[in-house]
Amino acid sequence: MEHTLNNAFVTEVRRYEETDYCHSHAHHQIILPLCGSLELQVDGRSGKACALQGAIVPGNSRHTFRGVGNNQFVVVDLPIPLKADYWSDDLRRFLETPNFFGLDPGLYHYTQLVGAESCRHLPDSKFSIMLAEMLAELLAQRHSTAKAIRPTRRLGPALEYIGSHVDQRISVSKLAALSYLSIGRFHSAFREYTGCTPGQYITELRMQRGLALLQETAWPVSRVAAAVGYSSQAGFTHAFNRHFGFPPSRYHRQADTRTQRESSP
Template identity: 30%
Template sequence: MAGDLVDAAATDGVTKLGLGDAAILWRSHPSAIEGSLYRPLLCMVIQGAKEVMAGTHRVHCPAGHAIIVSHDLPVLSRITEASPDKPYAAFVLPIDLGLLRSFYDLVPDFDDGQQDMAALRSYPADAGLTGAVARFLELVRGDAAAALLGPILLREIHARLLVSAQGAILRRFLRRDDPSNHLARAIASIRSSINEPLSVSVLAAHAGMSKSSFHAHFKAVTGQTPGQYQKDVRLLEARRLIMESSDAISSVAFDVGYESPAQFSRDYSRKFGQSPREDRHRGRAGTRAAPGAA
């Protein structure tokens, strides 16, 4: 499967496949550490390797492995294995949570117990999932029936994720009474109000948990405290604004909730390895990779 895909690669970057939001990511060289916000997704590495970090959660994903992300996560990632002759290639598919919910009543009972709640996982992709992805990729390369069969294969990929041994976090997410489900609402609240002060008490109440329980579950899922999570989301949004607008750096700092531009610059430099001004200059010179690529 990898050989055929590499032959089709034209340039580095993201290639949309024309069905849903599925895409292939190509990189011909290892990358520096890049920050991005991952939405729930499947990333299957076809060739090469990458590392992804979300707070205390860290995964290594070589060829033949898949990454599952169940919640919105600010992450740091880097391509660790890639070359012009053997580029990094990965199939990336945003997870349709509504589609997963439509399957839930059909899923066999699993004894998921108290398995690791981490929202970031990497594991060897099983034959069923690998086969479904391979058939989907073959289909989109020119089969006249792609528009008809593509959605069916996307449903199969989702179904295989849900019933896999590593799909426990997705199954838990779908249960209305599970903490990971409640945390998704709290995460959405943080992301929609990043410029406002964070109140863990309010978030815990909204999630129906005590403050201590909320804090523990939040870190188990995201690898970060709520405060660390908000800071990372703020910095990622600031980086987007710095790259896409000509607003003053101080204005961007205030827009994402910082009261001190100096503190913002310090946090930004620690996160991305260079000051906001340096990052803007280098990004506009074409040296920064597109944000959000898996």
């Protein structure tokens, strides 16, 4: 079925200022984190888009928001109304209620792909829209039950702690205490909310932060390793290679090659 592109359907990477803003807009919005955090209050419901947690802002909902530190998000604006013969019932239900939801590692990887491709294309290009359509439907499918989309308030402090202490040793007992849960109950709640264990979540976040630093800075690998919680370069290199299938040094070789090309007459 041919899809007629709507001007309200936009996919782009955005940064938010550390200033309070309040408005509403006539389109649904999905906010997905790449780095940093965004404080939100939507129709009286407060939360954050941060680490591996996204947010839904339904169309015409009054909301306040404020960026925190260096931040970057994939933002998908979807038109109102969503065509019943094109979009799934799961997606329409997913977008109707303000919500803060967990991202499993697979969805986070796909979010990064959408973000990277959105930077190469116009926000309302057919290619950007195609990627965002798939992302929106995947999110709705993963969070299609009422139990899954209900925000887990107790995990909020633990998720914020992980995001702000990724360069330090993080113990599950500390996270459980922040959530006022036993370690066993915390493990169960965390896995239900994010789709992965606390250890997998922390590793994923460290790898993605490390990858971003390698891409965006000229830091040596040892400094990147320390910035994401590894006490040795060797330990970080081993984890990075196992996670992505290539060593972190690849980015330094690519940076050197670009520098040589740029300096050539």
